[in-house]
Amino acid sequence: MMEALQYEFMRNALLAGFLVSIACGVIGALVVVNRIVFISGGIAHAAYGGIGLGYYFGFNPVWGAVAFSIASALGMGAVQRRTRQRADTLIGVMWAVGMALGIVLLDLTPGYKADLMSYLFGSILTVPREELLLMLGLDLAIVAVVALFYKEFLAISFDEAFAEVENVPVEALWMALLCLIALTVVVMMRVVGLILVIALLTIPAAIAGQFARDLKRMMALGSGLGVLFTTLGLWASYAFNLTSGATIILVAAAGFAVATALRRVLSR
Amino acid sequence: MMQEGRATGPREVISVRGLWAGYDGEIVLQDVNLLVQEGDFVGLIGPNGGGKTTFLKVLLGLHPPLRGEVRILGMGVKEGRRYVGYVPQVAEFDREFPIQVWDVVRMGRLGHRRLLRRFTREDDEVVAELLREVGMWEHRDRPFGELSGGQRQRVYIARALAQEPKILFLDEPLASVDPEMRTNIYDLLQRLNERITILMVTHDLGAISSYVKTVGCLNRRLIYHASKEITAEMLEEGYACPVDLIAHGLPHRVFAPHGEEGR
Numbered sequence: 001m002m003e004a005l006q007y008e009f010m011r012n013a014l015l016a017g018f019l020v021s022i023a024c025g026v027i028g029a030l031v032v033v034n035r036i037v038f039i040s041g042g043i044a045h046a047a048y049g050g051i052g053l054g055y056y057f058g059f060n061p062v063w064g065a066v067a068f069s070i071a072s073a074l075g076m077g078a079v080q081r082r083t084r085q086r087a088d089t090l091i092g093v094m095w096a097v098g099m100a101l102g103i104v105l106l107d108l109t110p111g112y113k114a115d116l117m118s119y120l121f122g123s124i125l126t127v128p129r130e131e132l133l134l135m136l137g138l139d140l141a142i143v144a145v146v147a148l149f150y151k152e153f154l155a156i157s158f159d160e161a162f163a164e165v166e167n168v169p170v171e172a173l174w175m176a177l178l179c180l181i182a183l184t185v186v187v188m189m190r191v192v193g194l195i196l197v198i199a200l201l202t203i204p205a206a207i208a209g210q211f212a213r214d215l216k217r218m219m220a221l222g223s224g225l226g227v228l229f230t231t232l233g234l235w236a237s238y239a240f241n242l243t244s245g246a247t248i249i250l251v252a253a254a255g256f257a258v259a260t261a262l263r264r265v266l267s268r
Numbered sequence: 269m270m271q272e273g274r275a276t277g278p279r280e281v282i283s284v285r286g287l288w289a290g291y292d293g294e295i296v297l298q299d300v301n302l303l304v305q306e307g308d309f310v311g312l313i314g315p316n317g318g319g320k321t322t323f324l325k326v327l328l329g330l331h332p333p334l335r336g337e338v339r340i341l342g343m344g345v346k347e348g349r350r351y352v353g354y355v356p357q358v359a360e361f362d363r364e365f366p367i368q369v370w371d372v373v374r375m376g377r378l379g380h381r382r383l384l385r386r387f388t389r390e391d392d393e394v395v396a397e398l399l400r401e402v403g404m405w406e407h408r409d410r411p412f413g414e415l416s417g418g419q420r421q422r423v424y425i426a427r428a429l430a431q432e433p434k435i436l437f438l439d440e441p442l443a444s445v446d447p448e449m450r451t452n453i454y455d456l457l458q459r460l461n462e463r464i465t466i467l468m469v470t471h472d473l474g475a476i477s478s479y480v481k482t483v484g485c486l487n488r489r490l491i492y493h494a495s496k497e498i499t500a501e502m503l504e505e506g507y508a509c510p511v512d513l514i515a516h517g518l519p520h521r522v523f524a525p526h527g528e529e530g531r
Contacts, residue, residue, distance in 0.1 A: 033365055084292070148384060155375050158367055165328050165354045166379040166431070167346070212366045213411055 004238055012132060013124045013234055013244070019135040020191045020200070021226025023142050027184040028205030028226075029218040030146075030177060033157050037202055039076050042091045043178070044185045044197040046072035046098025051119050052105030061119065062134065065189060069182035072098055077178040081171065122193035122245030124234060131190060138187045142180050146219075149173060154215055191230065192245035203252040204229065207259040229255055280342075281306050281435050281465050282327065287336030289319075289326050296322045300336070300490045306434075308494075309457070309466045311480035313473065318487040320469040321357075324439050327467075328354060341434065350379055353428030353464075355438040358420045358445075363413035370408045372423050373399060376430025391430075398426040402456060418449030425456065436460065438468040454479045 004010045031040050050068025054061030076094055080087045106113060118126060127135075146153060155163040156170050164170050181201075188197045204225040205218065212218035233248030240247075282304040289297040296319040304310055314320050325331035327338060329345035340348025353376070376398075377391040399405040402422040407415065412423065421441055428436055441457075442450050450472070457466060458479055468480065476483055476498075484492035485502040493499065 033362075151375075151378065151381070151387065152383065154367070154371070155378055158365060158372070158375065159356065159361075161325075161328075161330055161356060162354060162375065162427075163378065164330055165349050165352065166376075167350065168378055169383070209364065209366055213409075214366050214368055214371060218366050 009125050009127075010234075010238070012127050012129065014231060015132055016124050016127045016135065016191055017230030017234055017248075018227055019132065019139050020188050021204070021230055022139050022223050023184040023187045024200050024226050025204055025208070025221070025223025026143060026146050026219045027180055028201045028222050029208065029215060030153060030157060031181065031201055032205040032209055033215065033218075034177075036178075036181075037198065038088060039080060039091055039178070040181050040185075040201055041198045042076050042095035042098075043069050043073045043182050044194050044201075045095045046076075047182070047185055047189065048102035048119070048194055049098040049105070050102070051116075052102030052109075055109045055113060055116075056105040062131065062186065062189075065119075065186050066183070068098065069185050070179050073178035073182040074175060077175050081174065118193070119189055120193050120195055121243060122189070122191050122196065124191045124230075124244045124248075127190050135187050135190075138183050142183055142187075145176065145180060149176070150216070153177065157215070192248055196245050196249050199249045200226065200229075200252060203249075203256050207256055210259060210263045225252075225255065279306050280304065281308075281340065282467065283337075283339045283342075284327070285337045287326065287338060288334040289322055289331060289336075290334060291322075295334075296488065297326070297333075297490075298488045300486075302484070302490060302492055303494070304465060304467060305494070306465055307461070309461045309479065309481040310468065310484060310492075311476045311482070312467070312469045312484045312486050312490075313471070313476060314469075314486035320486050321439055323486060323490075324354075324437055324467075324469055327437065328352065350431075351434040353431045353433030353436045355421075355424045355428045355436065355441060357439050357443055358417055358424060359443055361413075361420070365413060367412050368408070369399070369404060369410050369412055369415070369423050370395065372412050373426045373430055376427040379431055394430055394432075395426075398429050401429070402426045403452075416446070416449075417444035418446055418453065421445055421449075421453060422456070425453070425460075429460070433464060435465045435467065438466065438470075440470055441468060442470065442472050 031037060047065045047069035050064035050066070051061040053068065054064030072094055076091045079090045083090065106116065115123070115126070152163070152168050152173050155166070155168055156173055160170055184201065185194070185197050188200055192200050204222040207225055208218045208221035212221050229252040230248050233251040234244060236242065236251060237244040237247040280303050282302065284300055284302040287297055287300040288295065300323065312320055312323070322331060326333050327340070327345065328349055338345050341351055373395045374387060374391060377387060377394065381387055381391065396405070399408050402425055404419065404422050404426060407419065412420065415423065441453060445453060460466065470476065481496060482494050483496055483498055484490055491499070491502050
């Protein structure tokens, strides 16, 4: 690993893993305690529609992903809040339509689409420098919004009805949270890929939730675990020549198994 | 309405007129009327599905009524609920949620600290004082999910009090509380009632007989006479009130004095 660090792409990859871990620790905690893993999966997959838009109209697909995932977050959020029945069905439909739209737009785009797979499965080793800056910017935005509205996010997550009675703007905050998830998806896309985003969003947070005493610590611990998993996964993928995103996820899953076992032993 | 109340002494803190509410076309509350005087301790009984929780939700502005008017301290619910402390059922809670007792109670200060404002030292003082008042100070750093039902209930009461309310709404406050803790909580409520009007929805008829000042029976319709007596009418509405009422023969007290010694 040490000799690998002399390569710029390896240093960038570690940095990317670090940036991703912050977003996934902070937002992952909110996703897990609010039990909105499904809708987060929907937002992640629908983002592929934005990649397709970017290719078709010839702009940076990352911006397409930002726009599309925010739009789908708002759409899915509205469905979840407003319809009483079968919200999950409708979210599932939007999830699939977003992906399908991306695939069709890519079909319609002539030419060779070199880094297409990297959006789906991630390629932490080829993250360019300017994209690191974008990830840093999104990270800062995510952390700033959560920090500014932390007491409200805690309240709507813990007891929404009570927050409403206190005249906290529950609806607006809820939509804001879904938009933050959308941004997190974009940050993570390059590292583990859209398909595996949901794993990195939930696994570190779920482990942290077993040990943390409050939401803040759950966020911090989740971020720390994210750094650990991405670094270990990166090393393993380098050492054994494996796909980085998938390796990171498997390392995280192994961590989850170990933590769950540890928790059982501790609580005995 | 408020004027009427003032003219005759104690003021009305809650006034509900001709209220209808329901879900998806199904009527749950039908023409409900209720006037609650300041300082009262109202117990609402009624069967499951009789609309007790829906009624509280409408009073709190969490569920829109189909028809009718609700005023709290003479204001609409969204304004008026700033003066209401709300104690939900403890059962509706995710035990895994990572939060400590202190932070749960401090949530009651949200109405005083708007967006982008931090909690202040004053908030911390209020929280500390209330944790002592409900006897949960030693547990302030414990995870909320580890507490017993009765302890959680007291934390919820402290949270509601942190709102510095004039009225307290409690939804089945003893649903998951062990018997010895019940007396404890009722004594607390009775103490609080010296300064706060209380509206409680409950199954616990023992409590109705010995703690509350006025009783109502809610089963789609509300029967309420601002008295402590469980009337023949309530019993005749029959299905309305649980059978143990008749079986145990509650000590029927005579009408509680209206408005409790005019405060």
